[in-house]
Amino acid sequence: MNDELISKKELLDLTGISYGQLYRWKRKSLIPEEWFIRKSSFTGQETFFPKDKILSRIDKILNMKDGLSLDELADVFSPSLKEISLTAEQLLERNIVTSIALDVYLKASRHEGSFMFEKILSVFVLERLLQSGDISMEEGRLLVQTLTEHYPAFAGRDCELLLIRKMGVAAFILMSKNSEIYFDRGVKVVVRLSMAQVTEELKLKIGEGGE
Secondary structure, three states, rough: OEEEEHHHHHHHHOOOHHHHHHHHHHOOOOHHHHHOOOEEEEEEEEEEHHHHHHHHHHHHHHHOOOOOOOHHHHHHOOOHHHHHHHOOHHHHOOOOHHHHHHHHHHHHHOOOEEEEHHHHHHHHHHHHHHHHHHOOHHHHHHHHHHHHHHHHOOOOOOEEEEEEEEEEEEEEEEEEEEOOOOOOOOOEEEEEHHHHHHHHHHHHHHHHHHO
């Protein structure tokens, strides 16, 4: 399913920000370049944005900009992921995950030492699905195995995580964003999660925890 788009004019009218602010935030990497989508319209070329993403981002910027400089905000939204390394204790102290999710992850992955970003993301997804009640502890272990074995293959490309169930049996699927997939009537799609969106949430949480 494609993201609903909003035009630049609609965005400026709805949020009350100026043209100058919007492009200054773009230059400072507070708003990703790929969110500026050029499309043909009856007036010529017009700029559109993924509606939910841009409105959420602008709301965060407006709420945080009084306490942080634009450069500091850029670090919050786009921390250097390769340099991120946190211990299990830091993950708990920053409230990124709970001890329950961390324990399930450690038992399933047998991970030792510090957590780089990709590993933190796995625990974060596990935490989210355990907290929502969408998965059991046993399914959590299956989730960890799926992310550990297959998520690196996407190498930074956006993908979606699906949890399906049939007759009580769960299966996790990682697939390219917006891929079409069909199931028989006995299959229930329990979770469909954008890994890019979860990554964005995690980056914000790590940035806020580093204040």
